Amino acid sequence: MAYSREYPTILLGVILLFWFVKPTLAFGAGNIAGISSIEGQNWRHGDIEDALLKVMMARAVGGKRFDKLMVSRVYFGNWLRDYSQAIDVGTVKSVSAEAIRLLLCVLGFITFGYGSKEFEVTADRLGCYRPEDHIDNPKDYAENEDARQYHRALRGPVNEEVELAIDPETGMKNYIANENIGIMTSAAHCRKLFTDAIELGRRYGRSGNKDDLYECLRLIGTGLHYYFAHSNYIELALIEMGEQDVFPHVGRNTKISLEGANDEVYPIVTGTFGGVDFLHSVTGEVSDKLIQSEIQDLENTLEQSKNSDLSYLRELLDKIPDGLIGSDKKNKVNEIQDNANAAQMEQTSISPKETEEFTRQVQDIFRQIMPAIEYHDDLLKSISEAVSRIPILPKIIEQLEEQLSLFVFQVIAPFVIPVIEQIKNELATGATEIIESSKNEQHIVFEDDDASDPTHSMLSKDHFTNILNEVAGRAASKVVSWSVPQLMEAIDDEGVDVDRVLNKIIYGVLHHPAQRNMGPDGADEGRRLIYGIVEEWWNDMGRGQQEDYRRKLSREGVENGENHREGEKDCGHGCGGRVEGEEELC
Structure with a gap:
């Protein structure tokens, strides 16, 4: 994920290492224990990948259901995609990318129980931060410098007129899914990942080379990133259901005319990144004390093992x-x-x-x-x-x-x-400075009626505390169970038109809810399934809970942080939360 400030990324290599110590992200590393009282209500990437356990693998792979180890091989791709953000401008300017990879190698070993062969965190597999990997809004990335001067694989400056414009045919920002204007979009990136995965799966069917199979699974995991936690899709779906007071996370004047919509609609957007967004997304906590204690936890673990x-x-x-x-x-x-x-x-x-x-x-x-x-x-x-x-x-x-x-x-x-x-000694920036640098960015969509670039921390449903985390997780799980069988079928049938299969999957997921009954090559099937998940979740509520959610999801409710569960800690979300020892963010 991108950050418009460079210094928070210096923290990343060390902070990331501790999701396994104190996991806080609903779409973070790992999954929730089956005996947990929150299973099915709060979601992590690992939980969503567990939907694969009910899916049949391609006949070329044996035709059996995914087992735990095969799921881990898929999840490794998604895990790498999350942690690739560690290799970004601030990191490579201040700390060797190889040092960050070393720490992630240790974390990978702890997370998966293996750290070599198909589970090795190589430089090529890890890559670096790319906005399209995370469906991120690239606005102001790297302070609009050319990040390639620091690492050749990072992206160049943002062309705001092209990338941040709203596609009038889809109602989404161009950087999400417009494959017709010559820019790298999340849709195009996903298409390449899945195309390569299908080819590797077919090659495995011909040769039996397990390296091809494992790489196929990793690429599928890399492509299974979760649109619903990072966009305003859920809010716009609720508005489509008649909940007009739900805040869409864009300014009042951003409505557009869109084919398939009964009235003008707000566009689909994802979030931008500043310092607070970085900390919200990666750690769920901005306290220096916590960061230092987690670093100490790792050192203690290693120290205790030395002898x-x-x-x-x-x-x-x-x-x-x-x-x-x-x-x-x-x-x-x-x-x-x-x-x-x-x-x-x-x-x-x-x-x-x-x-x-x-x-x-x-x-x-x-x-x-x-x-x-x-x-x-x-x-x-x-x-x-x-x-x-x-x-x-x-x-x-x-x-x-x-x-x-x-x-x-x-x-x-x-x-x-x-x-x-050595890396700890480079951590010179405190939480206060990070918060102050990003405070103004958090409220742009409340203060500017023409704004359509909200911050990730305001928009995302990554955290357990967000009242939309559950429905975003349900939607993402449905995507896995709907899309992966189609990829397995494409592996088995070499006569199938791969682009048509991928059109159905990609545009079945990346869409505006107002166009749920439309879509190329059968994409409307996925759209209706996903919209149906949101509809079912909302209709299953009692009237009292619906009324409570209407208030919390309103413009005023979101601005006051009421869309996060009362009494549960979620510091750093940028609205109303308090950081220990600091003033309120809003």
């Missing part, structure tokens, strides 16, 4: 028959540890400000830690494949997983902790 006793790991490995994993793999623990200890003694401290030298140092660190991660992954996969055949294994697999993870942390801690410390 772990590996005797229990060796004992567990001895219980596994040599014919299953081989004696060489059992003995490799000592070899990896000895090599890491020797490398650690030669390690020197280099300042992140010495960019080239620091980058080389981090690349050396990758070479030292990856053997431990690869060993962990290979061993666990070998054992997992044999669990059903070896009766003793189910009894020790859980302990072995835990001990192998401790072993990996023991190896990587001496290398990673100094990098964290």
Whole structure:
């Protein structure tokens, strides 16, 4: 996600590492435990990906339902897409992109339980921040500098007249889905991702090369990003249902005439990014104290693992028959540890400000830690494949997983902790400055009747506290269960017109609710399904709750922050929230 201020991105590499410690985002990393009382009401990306468990894979892939590991391979693509934002102007100006990738490599290992092969956070897979990846409004990106001077893969300056204009045929901002005016849109980006995924799936069907399959799944996950949490679609759908007092997150004078609409309608938009938006989206909290405590949590985890006793790991490995994993793999623990200890003694401290030298140092660190991660992954996969055949294994697999993870942390801690410390020393900007820099941007759609570029923090439904989080999650889950089977069918049928399939999927999702009964190549099917989710959610409410939501979703309600649940902490949303030790934002 983009930020119009550079300095918040300096924080990103470290802050992001802690979603697994204190997950706060409804569309953030991970998913919600099945026993949780909020499951089905609050949504994260992982929960939405779990909809795949009910979907059949292509016949070329076996024709069975997605299992947990296959879902993880899909979710890895979506996870990478979220974290690619770590590589942005502020980061690469102040901290090596390789250092950020190192921290994300550790986070990926913790999140997925694997960190090599198809789960490795490579530079190519991670990429960098691109607005079209997140359906972001690129207005004022990089303070309108050419960001490519800092990283060749970042985007150039924004052409506001073209990119930010409203497409009169679709009622959406051009950067979302207008593929006819020569700019990179989210629709065009998604088309490429899914086209490549279909080709890789077909190639796997011909060759059986699992690398093609895993890359296919990753690209599908990358393409499954959630329009409804980042746009004003839900609000405009409610207005279509007759709820005229719902605030559309754009100015009063922005209505347009649109084919299929009974009256003039507000346009579909997504949010822009300033400092508060960054913190809202990534952390859900702008307190420096929290940020520092989370950094400390990671350091504590690694510190506690530095001197772990590996005797229990060796004992567990001895219980596994040599014919299953081989004696060489059992003995490799000592070899990896000895090599890491020797490398650690030669390690020197280099300042992140010495960019080239620091980058080389981090690349050396990758070479030292990856053997431990690869060993962990290979061993666990070998054992997992044999669990059903070896009766003793189910009894020790859980302990072995835990001990192998401790072993990996023991190896990587001496290398990673100094990098964290070095990046921490670069964190010079406090929450107050970030808030002050973005305060004026938060209220533009309330103060300017012609404004159509709201901020992400005002618009998004990412957080649990937002009363529209649940319905946005339901809509996103429906997208997964509707679109993925069509991709699987396209993989199996090489005679199908891929562009027509993708027209149906892309424009079945990216649309204005006033055009729910229209769309190319059958896209109206998806549009009606999605609109129906919002309609069902609203109609299932009692009259008293509807009246309460009308008030909270009104112009005044949103401006006062009432669209976030009372009594639940959601600092940084830019309206009415209070940051510990700070004045009110509004």
